[in-house]
Amino acid sequence: MQSKMEKKKTAIVIGAGIGGVTTAARLQRAGFQVTVLEKNDFTGGRCSLMRRNGYRFDTGPSLLLLPDFYHEAFQDLGTSIEEEGIELLRCDPNYTVYFDDGEHVVMTPDLAKMRGVIQKHEGPEGFNRYLQFIQESGTHNALSTRHVLKRNFESWSDMLQLEFTSCVIKLHVIESVYTRASKYFKSERLRRAFTFATMYLGMSPFDAPGTYSLLQYTELAEGVWYPRGGFHGIPNAIVSIGKRMGVEYRLSTPVKSVALTPDQKRATGVILEDGSKLEADIVVVNADLVHSYNNLLPLTEEAKKLANKPMSCSAISFYWSLNTKVTKLDTHNVFLANEYQESFDAIFQRQDLPNEISFYANVPSRIDPAAAPEGCDAVVFLVPCGNLSGTEKNWPEIVQRVKAGVLKVVKARIGVDLGDKIVDEIVSTPHDWQQKFNLHQGAILGLAHDFFNVLCFRPKTKHPTIEACYFVGASTHPGTGVPVCLAGSKITSEQILRNYDMKTPWVTNEQWHMNLRAKEAAMTGGWSSYFVWLLAMFFFYAAWVKYAA
Template identity: 65%
Template structure:
């Protein structure tokens, strides 16, 4: 018999989560633990969204994320759910070195969380004085990390009054949102080579290092201070385990179940459930949309000016991703490898200003079987190549031709820079193009990381976690607050869940009374401090951009 969620027939509060991406399954696990009866609805036949796996000929590939950064956010999620990664059987493997970064002239730079190894690399390139610059960069990026962790990833920004916190206003300039990641790195490194080494990570946000706010050097800090990790069995172990936890507590998952629209009350002021593609209606007290935000607003919700505005907001890049099954080892490649274009800035301009494929490619190569042998048959390797490119525009592109060009240029670059020819080792290939990302995951324009993290797309400017006009309708995922990336979406799941519980008058099991009162913002002079924060941020951004131009 069809399970129908009708609030009047249930003692428990009920929730429907649309989309089983990382943010969706983490929200489901938290809501179920807090006392909701949760159903998760997913259009695909797998969970995890982009954080899922591809299997082929005994080889395993991470479809999307392959680096576990900001590990504290992962540990916090499982701790809040009354367990731990270790208790759930998830083993995190430390990747050492972090990366090998290859340049066209044959130079290779090794990145590591080992201070001695980093000191050797820095001084080899910039001499003894370069070490002081590195430590200065580490101190600043660590400051970005600490401020963001406390004041951004732990807080909701529902409106301009959310900027009122005095302690946050005093730290706005220290976040360097008014300068770019590249500009901040240039302060500490004199060589162009190291400036590139310490800024390419802006691509984790789908942004150019020349446009990404300086705050995001926190990603490099996480890599250098905490290391890069990988879950044995693939990155999907994270969402898979969250699904298991929520199911143990009673949550229901329905895969292969597309949603047609969100159901609303007669006055259109409250979400009451969802209408499935097969015509079935499911009802609930709360609906959480983990689908791509533009898809949610333009397809699942009624037409509105907000939906139109979201479509025009800047979005992240897309990618051509190649998944290669190798018959033998790629001996010269480590777990994580970066190949940077000589025309560094020009390649980013092609991607982000012209939404195109650069004339010279920068790309990332992941060999999961190097750190986790279970990713490939004995004697072989699994290899993923991610080539950033522009997202889909109205201008048509010949994707088969682009894929052929990318394949050849990647193989040539690997051979020239490492001395290894992978061509005879490739036995099968799977390809994701921007069109595949769009079709498989409903990603607007095939943007693999959702909405951009440009200055006017973060903090109070980023779309909120609750629908402004529709009660009981919430959002979680890459394009809502706080932002994109697996750990950030886990932080967002906590923010969204606590917002739901507060509005429903229910306690969060993981928050003590002492913590609750400590986290309550001071509101007596909200308008003044909100205005101060806004003036400081926007004024600083305009002034510094004018200087940089």
């Protein structure tokens, strides 16, 4: 245990994304002296804001899901969301889904309203099937939270423990989200409305493991939320907490490489772009993982393999300042292509732009009027597209074509011509995502989340051969998305503290012993453990056959 007289251990965190700033605050609270280095002149990474002429836009995330993970992170830092002045606004409806035939589906946590929506498209028995779907999605959510998002997978043995393998069947890992939804919804319209959310993970619903229906559960059971003042309020509050505890933040400070011992077996700090060196006992990398392995660390076969792993999609985003309010748009809106599967195949199989686009529209000023001048709206349109691993494209021409497509679809489906209402425009393309955030191939959500890119197959939270070098963020375990990166921050921080025999401030002695006993019990089980292990191997093999094909 670290004594009060002992000199504080030092840590450098590369990148001020949500995973980086949360890990910095956790380590500072545990006794490290932490410095955060960020290449941009703002914190939050993709979870940041853009402001222009009185309009405010969320650069990336605009839906707050899995709220318990946010509350837990603040509680672990000795405070709460409320104490930090963050007001979470509940979005109701969650969003409206528009189809090409003029129909739309309003998704809401209001059970009575959802009953009417379901029965309109599914008939009298449809609501019972809906409740069964929510029950299954809730099981996926509970098991994933307990066995995946709050556990580290440092080796195969972690995945083959009885406690985890016994729930593999219930997670439906070898069926797709679309396949599972089709068991409960007979109409194509609702199958689409209940599966497109895999795009939050940058995946096709026809490829994403059925486990990820947990997204529908959290939306419909826990609600969709939005922080007043913009999503950046979350990382900004965590930065403020870190500052109060003594974390140093250095913006506009790009890192050239991680400094290593001569034998390249231990991290000793970082080399900045200006050539100067900052020393530290440990380095935590929150920069894009593939970029980091191939640019900040020694180039190895492992790094090259990582660069060839399947990545998530990219996106073309339009940030439009409108000179009026468009009340027909809710806070969150989804416009789905008629050629539903083909639109995903174009993005994920051909790394291209579909002929018929699907897209998401966020109107922050609908729920938070301060996002735009009075009588006006700020609107973000996000159009998923292939990442930069495909053939080179004429992006200026594509942007104009996509913009025309968005305007055409909006006019056709809600009867509003936005073209003459746009007074200012900001555009982000895959190249912009790559340049601004060092995202490999411009993939906005990092590595994909297919079966062989999760659990023990996902890159580890600690470098396999370099001591004192750790990772946190979208492409390492447990995965992408703000709440998941918050969970990953806790996993990485606790791994560091365990390795340095330091107390974890947010875990009481009683909790620590309970966790230890639970882990020991999970590793035992006699013959029952052996048979469950064999069953798990069958499912892993089946998954391999599916995804290899």
